[in-house]
Amino acid sequence: MRVTADFVILQKIMSVTIELDEKLVAEIDAVAKDLSKNRLQYINDSLQKVLHQDKRKYSEEEVSKMYREAYGKFPVQPDEFEIEEEQMIEVWKDL
Numbered sequence: 001m002r003v004t005a006d007f008v009i010l011q012k013i014m015s016v017t018i019e020l021d022e023k024l025v026a027e028i029d030a031v032a033k034d035l036s037k038n039r040l041q042y043i044n045d046s047l048q049k050v051l052h053q054d055k056r057k058y059s060e061e062e063v064s065k066m067y068r069e070a071y072g073k074f075p076v077q078p079d080e081f082e083i084e085e086e087q088m089i090e091v092w093k094d095l
Contacts, residue, residue, distance in 0.1 A: 002019055
């Protein structure tokens with residue numbers, strides 16, 4: 001089954017043709033209907049969510065890399081994160 005969808009990119013609408021399995025299209029249509037959306041709205045929203053997650057994941061990986069590099073250059077000192085037992089109990093009591 002061939003599906004044509006319009007996507008808003010930089011305030012321009014582009015027509016993109018993709019091929020999807022009929023079962024997947026049926027699932028998309030069912031979920032879109034449950035959410036009171038049409039196929040195009042559902043596909044656009046879903047792709048934007050995935051793109052946002054992927055961008056955030058990339059960003060988190062970059063931040064992790066920066067922390068690793070920084071702690072490699074400036075390791076944690078033995079008493080840097082010392083906490084009194086009373087403070088620990090206060091922090092953890094509500095968890």
